Amino acid sequence: MNEFDVIIVGGGATGAGVARDCALRGIRALLIERDDIATGATGRNHGLLHSGARYAVNDRESAEECIKENMILRRIASHCVEDTGGLFITLPEDSLEFQAKFIESCLAAGISAEAIDPKLARIIEPSVNPTLIGAVKVPDGSIDPFRLTAANILDARLHGAKVLTYTKVDELVIESGRVVGVKTTNTITGEKGVYRAAITVNACGIWGRDLAAKAGITINMLPAKGALLVFGHRVNNVVINRCRKPADADILVPGDSITVIGTTSSKVPFDQCDNMYVTADEVELLLREGSMLAPALNHTRILRAYAGVRPLVASDDDPSGRSVSRGIVVLDHATRDGVEGFVTITGGKLMTYRLMAEWTVDLICKKLNIDAKCTTAEALLPGSSKTSTEDCMRTAVAQVGGKASAFYRHGTNAEKIDSSTAAKRALVCECEQVSVGEVEYAVEQLGVNNLVDLRRRTRMGMGTCQGELCACRAAAVMASVGKSCSDKAKADLKGFVTERWKGMSPVAWGDTLREGELLSWLYDGVCDLSNNGKEE
Amino acid sequence: MKQYSEHNFEQCTKCTVCTVYCPVAAVNPLYPGPKQAGPDGERLRMKGGEFFDESLNLCLNCKRCEVACPSDVRIGDIIQSARIKHSAKKPGLREFTLANTDLVGSVATLVSPVVNATLGLKPVRHIVEGVMNIDHRRIFPKYAFGTFEGWMRKQRKAQEQFAKQIAYFHGCYVNYNNPPLGQAFVKVLNALGYGVQLLENEKCCGVALISNGFIDKAKKQAKSNLAAIRKATAAGLKVVATSSTCTFTLRDEYEHLLDLDNGDVRENIDLACRFIYNLLCDGNHTLQFNPDAPRVRVAYHSPCHLERLGWTQYSIELLKLIPNVELVKLDSQCCGIAGTYGFKKENYATSQAIGESLFAAIEASECDYVATDCETCKWQIEMSTSKKVFHPIEVLAASL
Structure with missing residues (x-):
């Protein structure tokens, strides 16, 4: 049919x-x-559950849409959302007058915005720039796209x-x-x-x-490239925004086990939309501006850089693409x-x-000519539940040690993951705690065709080592459930490692470079991947 | 390598060599190993306490992971700190008894013949297992009748005669269980021209308090000890300890686990074997060995915390200087007891499985006895092999 x-x-x-x-x-x-x-x-942004506050001053309509959808997503997609809360901070070089206008605009759009003592802000989020002179609390969060x-x-x-x-x-x-x-x-x-x-x-x-x-x-359309950096662990637990007119690298989002800073904004030609590389200038800008939000970024390991293209419909010739609604x-x-x-x-x-x-x-x-009402604002997405994700995780930890990550990722659907034997509970990805059972669940239920797909469903390979230990294990599990023969698995593995390195290379210094070296020893030296297993 | 990030775990490149060297992971599949429990887990625990896993209590804090790590990650500290911060298991009567070596020791030494005889009885050990979950197969160290501190009080005048002085951190074991080791230390130091003093009001270093979850008390004692050490340092005294674990705790665990700044006195805290070896190497100190001392074959076992200090070689070289000693170096491995860890019923099997290859190597070495710098290694080896165990300082004192 x-x-x-x-x-x-x-x-x-x-x-x-x-x-x-x-x-x-x-x-x-x-x-x-x-x-x-x-x-x-979709997969190349901050993963920010906007409160709408960022748009409140310039774009009331978007701000109102955001806060409404924010509240809906918390309910229908509880396992994709983390209620981190957000701060809009004013630094000495910013104006507190903007803060007043900002709060007024937020409240007008229906977004709760409460000015708090900068000292309190430092307690709520210890990583925040200690020189801040103002802070506003808003209902931001993080969302996994x-x-x-x-x-x-x-x-x-x-x-x-x-x-x-x-x-x-x-x-x-x-x-x-x-x-x-x-x-x-x-x-x-x-x-x-x-x-x-x-x-x-x-x-x-x-x-x-x-x-x-x-x-x-x-x-x-106006292709506007936005570049972002992923830091190795959670630097902040609360979203930090800069309280000023939207500009480059002024949002820092804690997403799952990492923190993301972004974005830049630059016009790119259409023929480059499938070829997004992050440049050294972009990395420098992101670090410089990002460390204004949280100084710790200056000495935190960067896992990778990535960029996406905003699908903006051009309304004028604005070269930055930012004033477009x-x-x-x-x-x-x-x-x-x-x-x-x-x-x-x-x-x-x-x-x-x-x-x-x-x-x-x-x-x-x-x-x-169909008469049917939309129910997506009420119907929960599979995995979402009325009980909070934290409650589910606590139960999961009590039942089976180490299942907390699976619940964090899949919500109530984590119950469908086979953890009955030690072999199923064995970890494929240690950084992100992805078990053999979870890989099998993703392959069988979530439409996974290759290792990169698997990464998007489970976070396999998104942790500190960027696939160093897990990718080959995952390839073996996928082969065992019949998704690939050994030749295909090898090609898949090569594609996966190449994709990981693409994101690492713009930030390959310090520990990230050491990691990259080890990655290359393992896959090139031990597995002979460059050669695809062929004799010299 | 200099630590760059405030989060030391970031330096981990996931090479997994720590897990290869972990004695627990090798014998107990329930323990995920130092890499997962340490740097991997820490990253997840930053999301929230739900990501803490009680299997971290299986870590025996030997720090062999840290010795193995090529990236200088303080894996053992990360695991211990996570236990302190997140573990829902609160210490009970057993932990109280095992951890308060000071309190229990001061009571037991008053009535040591009764305590020793009672704890030696099989039915009593079964009762102890039933009530306290301390394994009945475990043999308790015997308590001395009278403390080392008591003996030292009588020595004060004689010790003050020496021009050069050091302060001795004797530790609970010497004080309550093995005063002869302290006496051997005094004999050797005197022979080198040093008088021995005690610190003003020495407290237990706190290692057992830390591992059993009594952090506040450990901190209190540590502060008291640091004050006493500062006072000795101000008077120009080096502080020397015979126990490798006490030394390690004073130097490293105070800062890393109890968050106390000991940087001003850290370099002034030394281990007996290292202190003495360095004296013998400086060209100004010699020891007169007894030419009639009988030849002995001694097998040296390297305690985990001494490995972490990086000072095993001092004990080995010191033993090599003793003319009547024929030294056998055992492969460096954990004996399995890790202080109070091996006393706990749930850890007994793991503890003995870890030590198994060491016990076999000791039996095969055909040594007369074993030497080691750690008292709990001594208990484990004496319980699990046919050999007696002495401190290198005792071996040295016997040859003078």
């Missing part, structure tokens, strides 16, 4: 959210992603949606000026496919410009361009993925 009501192209948070919303409303949906889920901008996307995909599938990853859309099928489906190629097997649906949704982020072009439609853009190409059956959802941000999906599916319902 290749007939659906809706085809969604793009497996980021937005696409996954649209697929879930469709599925919950009884609409037959197919999601097509050219790579793995959450590989674009990989888990969030995976949970949406899982729920979409549970409700009948079909998901195809590693499937590229070659062309749109257009009949009588109407988009009626897509022609695809599986990027692993090369297999071709044709899928038909009444509506095709373009949820491709920055790559949506290319998809629209296949229907002869022009969307003016991150507002949600839903384009019905029937009314805009006279092309029926084609809808683009873009703009917005990770925080508003659910609302973006809601608006898109509302439009789909209208077009398909």
Whole structure:
């Protein structure tokens, strides 16, 4: 059966959210992603659960959307969210006048914002720059975009949606000026496919410009690169923002076991969107500005650098891409361009993925004459539970030592992980405590095709050693559950280690360089990966 | 390598050599090993206390992981600090009895014949196991009748005659169980022209308090000891200890685990074997050995905390200087007792399994007796082999 009501192209948070919303409303949906889920901008940001405070002064509408979605995500995705709280700090070189305006704007947007004594701020977050002269408490948090996307995909599938990853859309099928489906190629097997649906949704982020072009439609987009650095451990336990007009490297987010500083903002050409490298200048800027928030960053090990491309819809010629509103853009190409059956959802941000999906599916319902209400603001995502994640973890620790990390990652779904024997409990990834059972669960339930996919589902290889010890173990477990033969496992391993090194190389000094050396001894020296096992 | 980050665990490159050298991980699969319990776990514990794992209590704090680490990570300290901060297991009667070596010792030495005889009885040891969870197979060190401090009071006048003086940190074991070791130390130092004084009001170094979870009390005693050491230092005295673990605790654990700054006096705290060996090497000191002393074959065992100090070679070289001693160097490995660890019923099997290869090596060495700088290694080896164990200082004193 290749007939659906809706085809969604793009497996980021937005696409996954649209697929879930469709599925919950009884609409037959197919999601097509050219790579793995959450590989674009979704997985390449701070992982900040915005309170909206950052937008309050300049963009009231975005701020209001943020705080509403913030409260919804805490409920429906409890295992993807950590309630860290956030601080907006004023440094001696900033103005306290901005703080007053900031608080006023936050309150007007419905965001709680309480000015606190800088001394109290230092107690709440000991890593904060001790020279601060002002601090405001806001309901920021952290959110894991990989888990969030995976949970949406899982729920979409549970409700009948079909998901195809590693499937590229070659062309749109257009009949009588109407988009009626897509022609695809599986990027692993090369297999071709044709899928038909009444509506095709373009949820491709920055790559949506290319998809629209296949229907002869022009969307003016502005690719704005944002680079970020990952630190080796949690430097701060509370999100630290700079209380001033949004600028480079002014948000420091504790995400799971690490801390992220970002971002930069620079215009990049479209042909570089698939080729994001972080430059030495960007690293320097991130460190310089980041250490203004928390001086400890200056002497904390940096694990890696990464960059994403914001899918901003250009409204003017602003070269920095920063004054563009991150507002949600839903384009019905029937009314805009006279092309029926084609809808683009873009703009917005990770925080508003659910609302973006809601608006898109509302439009789909209208077009398909379906009367079904959106329930995604109430229905919990799989793994989320009314009991807090901390409570679940405490129970888990009492039952089986070392399962706390699995509960942190998968919420109540961690119960589905086999930990009945010592062999299943054995750790594949020691830095992030990923067990053999968890790898098997991810491979069988969460659509894992290779080691990089596995990393996005479990954090395998995202810890201090960046895959030094775990990647080869994981490759073996994947081979044992029939996902790969030994030749494929070797190629997969090579791809994984190369991807890890790409992120390490911009920050390869000190301990990170020592780690890189050891990584290279192991995989090159011991496993002979460069040679792919062939005799000289 | 200089420590750069305030978080020492960041230097870990995950090479795992620490776990290879961990005596517990080798015999007890329930222990995840120092890498996971230490730097890996610490990173996760920064997210919250839920990530603490009670299996960390299986660490015997031998610090062999730190000796093995090529990146200078203080793995053992990270694990001990995590136990102090997060462990939900609160110390009970057993921990109180084992940890308060000072209090228990001062009572027991008053009635030592009764205590020794009673603790030697099998039925009593079964009762102790039932009530306290101390393994019935474990043999307690015998208590002396009268303390070393009491003996020293009678020596004061004689010791004051010497022009050069040192302060002796004798430790609980010498004071309550083995005054002859202290007496041997005084004999050797006197022969080298040094008079021996005691610190003003020496307290137990606190190693057992730390490992049994009595941190506040350990801190209190440590502060008192540091004050006494500062006073001795101000009077121009070196502070010398016979016990390698006392020395290690005073020098390193005070700073690393109790967070007390001892930097001003640390270099003034020395180990007896090192102090004496250095004296003998300076060209101004010699010892007259007894030419009639019988030849003995001595096997030397390196205690874990002495390895961590990096000073094993001083004890070995000192023993080599003794003309009537034929030295056998045993491979460096943990004996398994780790102070009070091996006394606990749940640790007995692990403790004996760790020491097994050492016990076999001792039996095979055909030595007359074993020498080591640590009193708890002595208890373990005497209980688990056919050999008697002496401190190198006792071996030295016997040959004078």
